[in-house]
Amino acid sequence: MTDHSETLALWPAPLASGAVDATVTVPGSKSVTNRALILAALAADPGWLRRPLRSRDTLLMADALRSLGIGIEETVSSSSAVSGLPQGRGESWRVIPGAPQAPATIDVGNAGTVMRFLPPLAALAEGPVRFDGDPRSHERPLGGLIDALRALGARVEDDGRGALPLTVHGAGSLDGGYVEVDASTSSQFISALLLSAPRFNQGIEVRHTGRTLPSMPHIRMTVDMLRKAGAQVDSPDSGGEPNVWRVTAGALLGRDVVVEPDLSNAQPFLAAALVTGGTVTIPDWPRQTTQPGDALRRIFTDMGGRCTLDDRGLTFSGTGRVRGIDADLSEVGELTPGIAAVAALAESESVLRGVAHLRLHETDRLAALTKEINSLGGDVTETSDGLRIRPRPLHSGVFHTYEDHRLATAGAILGLLVKDIEIENIATTGKTMPDFPDLWHRMLSGESD
Template sequence: MTVNPAHSALWPAPHASGAVDATVHVPGSKSVTNRALVLAALASEPGWLRRPLRSRDTLLMAGALRAMGVQIEETVSSSSSVAGGPDGTGEAWRVLPTGLHGPATVDVGNAGTVMRFLPPVAALADGPIRFDGDPRSYERPLHGVIDALRQLGARIDDDGRGALPLTVHGGGALDGGPVSIDASSSSQFVSALLLSGPRYNQGVEVRHTGASLPSLPHIRMTVDMLRAVGAQVDTPESGGEPNVWRVTPGALLGRDLTIEPDLSNAQPFLAAALVTGGKVLIPDWPERTTQPGDRLREIFTEMGGSCELTEFGLVFTGSGAVHGIDVDLSDVGELTPGIAAVAALADSPSTLRGVAHLRLHETDRLAALTKEINELGGDVTETADGLHIRPRPLHGGVFHTYEDHRMATAGAIIGLAVEGVRIENVATTAKTLPDFPELWTGMLGQ
């Protein structure tokens, strides 16, 4: 395997000379794009995705579906309906669900959505589908999906690992029905089964049997998107049993969907306003959304900023002071690295709770944040389910990213206030946020 020179290069994180004042067009949501791709591939008619995110994770998802026989046509239009940025142009993907078949090989990279959402799809294919990926993907939990599919009648070869690599021997259909799983290590186990559930002969009933579920907003996102394409879904919130989700079998509609901006990827830019006492506008911030990143409005306001949702988007303004926070992030764990970076620059201690599951993400995010912030002079300790952060004067140094996009953006946040921070492999941000270095320096006017 050839190594991209950018992976080993050190990126000098730009230092802010004053308050930022910028408009940042954040690309589309990865979580919405990849769910929309799966639903469009399983639909009974063609559909459109407008302003989709083009990043490593979404291109892996599109490539995987193409490998299984789905046609995805990419177009660029100057129509305002697909406008993707200030230049008035944008991209649209037309998805033609032309049948699922093998043999095929799927590269999941290190994308949780691809490695978990697509084995249930592959069970519907006619022929074997092999799944492989980056070395880290072998360490990420997949047993919930594998065990559930076996309960539902699928044949899977994984040599007993409960992890990648594996082969799903698709039989062209799957009976489906009730299944019990422990999804406490990843809510994606639930979403994966729900997304394909309408295509199973009996639908699917997913019962979570473990400890508390992390990232519930992502399951709500899955449910909302299923309902939007015509699926009938019963949930605990709609009067069903606790920890049980039911999807009725039925055809899915093709949709013309415009993808929302990725609110979690807006985090570093909002943090920049908070840390520098400046102002950032994120255009097209939705009034209503199931994206976990929407909680940034509440969290960063408590940490010293203020926000206003206007006709142009979200305007976030820093006050010049950054306060510590005691917060349960169990529903929004992906926001932890950025919040930890801001907390390391605050005027009082912070405790981030409810995120033990982050030890199983792209890297062990709790250990990585502790090590990297402390090596810059910080005082971070791991707890059983999170981090305790005592602000200390920080100094420059190398901030390692562990092939984790959110570690890279966390380092960039610290670099705004601390001179001499150099980020290893900033290119890893392409996983979900293409062109991050350019967006970052553009925000700073550099």
């Protein structure tokens, strides 16, 4: 981790004056938006994305697809300005598919979905496609995906790094077929191969060979979206062989997709209700979803809250007490920073398990959470696969974010109850939620969407 605090602005985290009471409309899901963009780009006919997330990660994906010759037209409904919807809620993107074009150069930023989902698609272009990104992107694992692409017939040049920068030399098509991959460092390796597989000559049969497979809900999301786009998918969840996914070659449908709210991005607002003993309503919370953020209903209830899911959405209330938790978060690792922040404010000890893979995310999230919470007077220790958090009275200080959006929102949660916390580079929330500071202030002022 690198400390850039001397060059980045500090944001005074607002202190809650009492129990929050607000309705917060959360922008669309990054995970759904970027998967839908890939599937639309590979479809046989044009498609629409309604209410896509407009953030750094999704704009990087859209720009990358444009550089490969895919048409993406953005339209904004005039009603969005009237209704006061957050950025992107009244927006639609029309995707005009086509054969991927090369040569091209793609900036992945530090977006895992862009650096992993696009190389298989680039292998379908005819010519070189170069991938590069932020300095941290060079440290994130790609070796398993690179090896799998080579086994499927792609030519990938990475100078033996198993990481960015790299160049995919597309031949206009990819054989596909059987491949083994160790996806224990990122479930995105599996999703990346499955998303483009309908366009491979033989489809694909992917076998995960590692011991563990993190973030399974994200693979289920990929499978669900592939099936809705017309792909034939055999998966462990549908009675198939454990750790094996098969996608048959075939045409994908151009669809009209309404993007769900990003349930993981709802986490800090639900946490605010929990730790202040208040109430927050998130409109449009889906009754059924593959998003990992849906697990917040159970996790935060276990930590002392209560929730109701009805036609208004999800209404979550704190009870005035916050309990520690012993939880396996292997399937919902991205929720760990926010849960850790709540746990630091709880009445009893928490143990968060199954998230060793977070050491390879936007930053080493386990080391960062330990360092930053402890710098405020906390008592957090790393375990082999997670964190042990013993609540202590916290004090003022600077909470560093390491260019990680979920570290920034975790710091904001702590700032609700701890005076004079300053968050380094709150703008890093623009990775998935550009409106976060404004939404946070509006929640605390009691404004409702």
